[in-house]
Amino acid sequence: MAYLKRENISSIDERANIIQAFIDKEIQEGGNAHDRYLENGPSTLINVITEHSGSKKECILWCVNHYLSLNRNENVIEKTCNALRQFGTGCGTSAPSCGMSSLHKEIEKRVANLLGKEEAVLFPTGFTANLGSISFLAGSRDLIIFDRECHSSMLNGITLSNAKRIPFKHNSVADLEKKLNRYQDSYEDILVVLESAYSMSGDLSPLMEITELKKKYKFYIYVDEAHTFGIYGDKGQGYCYELGVSDEVDFIMSTLSKATSSVGGFLASQHKYCSLLRWSDAYTFQACLTPADAAVILACLDEIEDNPDMIRELHAKNQYMRNLLQSKRFNLGQSQSPIIPIMIEDHNKLRMVVNELYQEGVYSTPIVYPAVKMNEGRIRLILNHAHSKEQIDYTVEALEKICKKYQII
Numbered sequence: 001m002a003y004l005k006r007e008n009i010s011s012i013d014e015r016a017n018i019i020q021a022f023i024d025k026e027i028q029e030g031g032n033a034h035d036r037y038l039e040n041g042p043s044t045l046i047n048v049i050t051e052h053s054g055s056k057k058e059c060i061l062w063c064v065n066h067y068l069s070l071n072r073n074e075n076v077i078e079k080t081c082n083a084l085r086q087f088g089t090g091c092g093t094s095a096p097s098c099g100m101s102s103l104h105k106e107i108e109k110r111v112a113n114l115l116g117k118e119e120a121v122l123f124p125t126g127f128t129a130n131l132g133s134i135s136f137l138a139g140s141r142d143l144i145i146f147d148r149e150c151h152s153s154m155l156n157g158i159t160l161s162n163a164k165r166i167p168f169k170h171n172s173v174a175d176l177e178k179k180l181n182r183y184q185d186s187y188e189d190i191l192v193v194l195e196s197a198y199s200m201s202g203d204l205s206p207l208m209e210i211t212e213l214k215k216k217y218k219f220y221i222y223v224d225e226a227h228t229f230g231i232y233g234d235k236g237q238g239y240c241y242e243l244g245v246s247d248e249v250d251f252i253m254s255t256l257s258k259a260t261s262s263v264g265g266f267l268a269s270q271h272k273y274c275s276l277l278r279w280s281d282a283y284t285f286q287a288c289l290t291p292a293d294a295a296v297i298l299a300c301l302d303e304i305e306d307n308p309d310m311i312r313e314l315h316a317k318n319q320y321m322r323n324l325l326q327s328k329r330f331n332l333g334q335s336q337s338p339i340i341p342i343m344i345e346d347h348n349k350l351r352m353v354v355n356e357l358y359q360e361g362v363y364s365t366p367i368v369y370p371a372v373k374m375n376e377g378r379i380r381l382i383l384n385h386a387h388s389k390e391q392i393d394y395t396v397e398a399l400e401k402i403c404k405k406y407q408i409i
């Protein structure tokens, strides 16, 4: 929690006491995310265990980003088991000191080909891909202009860079242009940092208009496609590709923990920029992802290539669920992607709705400050390919019943 950082409150003890009291109160009132875990790996129907009571509850799961549900795909599991036998477990070191295997290299090549970029650089997680790259690309003579709703991994990278940093209003091309215009000649390089689909709001970026600004101003664009890689574009090439602006985007980043159900992250760019990124600390001083993780990614890329219909099916389900929720007058904000937020301003009501949903066998988490602004609380439902029509209908029915009780709809 940002407001529990050292500079805001005096001591480690004081901060620990505040957070402990908060967790204890939540557990007493019906649930805390840190007190719950899954009995088995994620799928759309899971058993959730509550640690302090030892109780178990069967729930429909709405919190994971396995958009294509490939974590349970038999081909993916089979190929991964084979790779584990052939390549062993961990790599034991970072890429420049011989951590890379043929599996890792193949991911870099396939991702670059898919996105139409010269090259890609593979990092062990999406978080460190952002943190390591952004902090390495920009320095004290540069300016980073970033969307206010950028993910924490990007914000931390921006802070670490020592560059001057200025946010622009969420998805506002006009505000971005105002800032580009004002600071155009004041810095050596300007890096504009944003996401293609925002993780807390599910809305898409106006990337066409933003890339158009390159005709008037000089700057680099860095786009995080964590929530669009694998599920936008006819073959999962991502949202920049779908809009036809990939060439204008200098750095396309994505995590590999969502549509490709593994861990890892990459940056795809020009050959020389990838060479530069290979000198970043996050690339040089961090162990490579394990061969099994790499094998999952390759097997998922095979599945997407062989069955691109999965992408269309996911979007059809997304449309179905949105129409249903909107017909019941739920406020879904500006969302469009398979991240479906249900806006509930009042934090107390929000927590009660989430707890009662859990009792009904629907598992979601409340999204509150600092993940979103104060008074912008929401439930976030993340749609996966394996969610059935019955699971969607049941969830919407439960939401309707509970939200009517609290006069949210």
Ligand SMILES: Cc1ncc(COP(=O)(O)O)c(C=O)c1O
Residues within 6 Å of the ligand: 125, 126, 127, 128, 130, 151, 153, 195, 199, 224, 226, 227, 255, 256, 257, 258, 263, 264
């Ligand atoms: C937009 C965005 N970027 C980066 C990340 C970090 O990726 P990972 O969790 O795979 O390290 C996330 C994770 O939720 C994300 O939503």
